[in-house]
Amino acid sequence: MTQQPVALNRTDKPAAVASATKMVIRGVSVYYKTFRAIKNVDLPVYENRITAFIGPSGCGKSTLLRTLNRMNDLIPGARVEGKVLLDGEDIYAAGQDVVDIRRRVGMVFQRPNPFPMSVYDNVAFGLRLLGIRQKSILDEVVERSLRAAALWEHVCDNLNQSGMALSGGQQQRLCIARAIAVEPEVILMDEPTSALDPIATLTIEDLLQTLKENFTIVIVTHNMQQAARISDYTAFLSMDDDRAGYLVEFGPTVELFTNPKEKLTEDYITGRFG
């Protein structure tokens, strides 16, 4: 038996192995027309860590997540105040290229949404956008991405089958493969397992543990236990009287779930909320 130093896996890791800050949410408020959905959130996102957003439904978790790659731009009337720094640069600053930001900050959605094309074409989609045409490179990256998404063994016999023909969990892993093919720096996940059965959910959760070695992951989950299981840091958001979401507490997941600082957090995680 090898004698390790007293490092109980996750418990001390954030402190023991310091991590760089990949993104910073600084004083962010989000408005839909006149309605304020998020008010004044400050948060760091650490590199190669999983950060989870939890909170009651309607508290703006997804909205906050979508500010990180400017997906809110698509909604008419949506407006973001404050700064979101990616490697120190404000992605909302004038002159920032949305397309480039979304390439660097990828996203996986609530329901698996593969394109109605073959598995291969799904994964190669982002690569082709970048103008990569050589078959050899495409083949290599497709395989690499599918392996990283733990899907390769299931589809390697037939990469030409439709992505829609896979099972729900496999579709979601295909979407993850598609997202990581373009080598984003951050991957946003918006309740990626809420449409999946428990087994598929666990597969994805395990996948995240391996993915975080290469990517920074931010995940929104309505399932508090899931956040506890998989994340390194957790942000708990809640809703104010004016229905605006705000950050209640942010900290290492272990801390937040065993010894929360805020009464509200404790009430929420122990199910005594509201």
Next chain:
Amino acid sequence: MAPESIYAHVNLRRNYRRRKILNTVMLSLTGVTVALAVLPLVWITVYVLLKGGRYLNLALFIHLPAPMGTPGGGVLHAIEGSLVMVLLASLLAIPVALLAAFYLLARPNTAVAQAVRFSTDMLAGIPSIVVGLFGYAVIVVTQKHYSAFAGGVVLAIIMLPVVLRSAEEMLKLVPPEMREGALALGAPEWRAALRVVLPAAMEGIVTGVMLGIARAVGETAPLLFTALGNDHYEIGQIVRQGLHYHQSMGQILGQIFGQPADALPLTLWKYAQQPYQERVQLAWAVAFVLMLFALGLNIAARAWLAYRRRKLYG
């Protein structure tokens, strides 16, 4: 990722520039296509309204056409003919369409319902001239003369799918709980349908009927050899004569529906191709009236529908 990054093979700056230019160009082109579609609409509308408006006068609505080559006259015959035939078409098509829509509401997923929907769509797709041939074959050949009745029937066939489709959609918008609630209180099916569901869907159905009427009023092709056309069609005259000869109500109605009749688009078609300036001018005036009617009815119906939907769905 330990293996070589894909970005070793990508010139990001050049790639972005190429894609952005393509994006801008293509998106602008879609804007151009919209402009290209709006252009003829504006052109036609403005031209017809300006040109037709110039020949618009009271006589148009109260006189029969003047003999060929003489100025003046109106299209009273066509207005009355259109009115009679559209009225008949509505009386035939609306009840059938509504009842069929109620059937679809009550049994939405049966084979019969699927067949009805398919049949409705096919009916809507049959060229109206073919419907005219059908009217000719079934009514004109049997009766051995052209008539307003035959015109009304073919217009009903044209209207039927329009009204049926929108009525089904409108009935579906009524919350099923309303109907079920009525049934649970012990109301028979028909009472629940007519007293509860129909009033709730009434406004929507009216818009569907308006769209159907707008469609029927503008139709020419099916009337070519069913109503044929009749420059002397005047209901007032028929009624006066009938009263004079002490005819019964039924006989007078028979006169009205039994004669060949004219309709606004039919008149427009005939006059547009005649070599007399006065007739062409009348055609433009008729185009003005038709256009105003069709567009007005359409805009009103769709605006109303949009308003209702917004109210229902919030």
Next chain:
Amino acid sequence: MPRQVLESEIQNLKNQILRLGDMVRQAMLDAIEALKHRATNRARQIIAADQAINALRFDIEKAALVVIATQQPLAHDLRFLASVLDIAGELERMGDYAKGIAKINILMGDKPLLKPLIDLPRMANITADMLQAALQAFVNDDAETAAAIPRRDDEVDGLYNQIYRELITFMIQDPKTIDQANYLLWAAHNVERMADRVTNICERTIFTASGEIVELDTDENGNAR
């Protein structure tokens, strides 16, 4: 493997328990060894080392609580974690017994031993083996082995009785030795208690593996009741 995080945390806890067991075992054997040679300096080191045992026990408890809080363990996993909490406590108590032996060593001052220690080290060795086997059974989730281990407690009890009678004899023969003999009796008693706690660990192992709570207390004849 599904549930990577939970599995790795469980493995980690097992390692830590084994490590804590090792520390406790070593502390006990050292304490007896130090007593045998009347090495009081060694005894002081053992007392100081108990801090580390206590600290590791709390680390293990905290880690187990974190796993319970974050991983939603159920069934076997949950029983395992409950047992970890319990066994860590048992081990810590056993550490205290070892510390107690070291303290006795110091309390005995510069007085020599009544006689060379023979049975006590044997007793300690058996207990150490039992502890190691019990923890291995726990880590391997081996209820059968765990059920067999307490039988060896009889050997320990036998040795203890022997030591007891021997020391009583000393005391009767020469009341001046009562002090000395009493110290040794305590030390023997401490080792005997440790063996009993190994039985508790075995009970926990059976509970973890099967979900059944059994009493492995042995009767006079050494049969499980």
Next chain:
Amino acid sequence: MAAEVRRVSPPHCLSASSRLSFRSSFKRFSDLLMQPTSSSSWRKRLAYYFKHGDVLWWTLLTLSVGVVLVLVLWIAWQLWVQSAAARHAFGWQFIWPWAKPVWNPALDKFQAWPAIYGSLITAAIALVLAVPLAVGIAIFLSELAPEWLRAPLNYMVEMLAAIPSVVYGLWGIYVFLPLVVVPLGKALAPLGEIPGLGVFFRGPVPASGFSRLGAALVLVIMILPTIAAVSRDVLQAIPRSQREAALALGATRWETVWKVLLPYGQSGILGAIILGFGRAIGETMAVTMVIGNSAGGGYSILRPGYTMASIIANEFAEAVSEMHTAALIEIGLVLFVLTFLLNALARWLVVNKTIKRA
């Protein structure tokens, strides 16, 4: 409960209240069955049924449904029967492209290929021009137009469909033909020199502008709203998640449309195009007014011609001989079959392949 109520078929429809409790309905129903079938009980039973009115109601519903179902078949049957004379006389030669084109009412000799060709070529040209426009419009309306512009533009596109066909015809004759078609025809005339392809551009275009080209261009405007509206609906039916997936991968708006939405909606858009094709072939009045209605003209798009619909509209009322009428009705039959197939295919593509999947 609700589902059960819906599933009960008409003869069992005693009344809603009786169906609410199985036991009570069973009792009443069995009462009816148990009674001896004397004339008085029959009358009672009938009275019972009719008192609630549902029998009458369902009879009416079934009749209406019957009318809708029978109508299409009846139309087909009538066309088939009424065209019997022409079908027997000319057989398949009637629509055979390489048969000698004759249209001679005096001799009772008819061959429909020129009309069929006229329909196909005008519709085809109209499609070629309308499809890119319509798809562009659909993309703009469903993907790009800002909220405030969407409703008015939707109106406008639908208004294009609402203008009566004869108004297009009138405008075509007096405005569109002289201003657009004549100059365009003159510009295209030199293409007639090209060997082979020149067949389609053999001029000159008549001074009035009456030509297949004119008809085709008017058709562009007329089928534009159909294709655009259906394509727009197809695009809007595509789940938002598809757009988000593409954008989140760093696709531009255009790439999202071109590489994701259009492939996703391809069968639906194909359906829209086929629907437009059906409309173009069936369109009668405007085409009749601008195509010039003359036999001959060969294959040239710059010359006047006929379409199936226009030849019926133009000649039917004046047809004297039985064979002439039958021949025109047979053209109607061809038109019916063609549009039926096109519409069925389009419906299948739009409804089953796209809207339902979404």
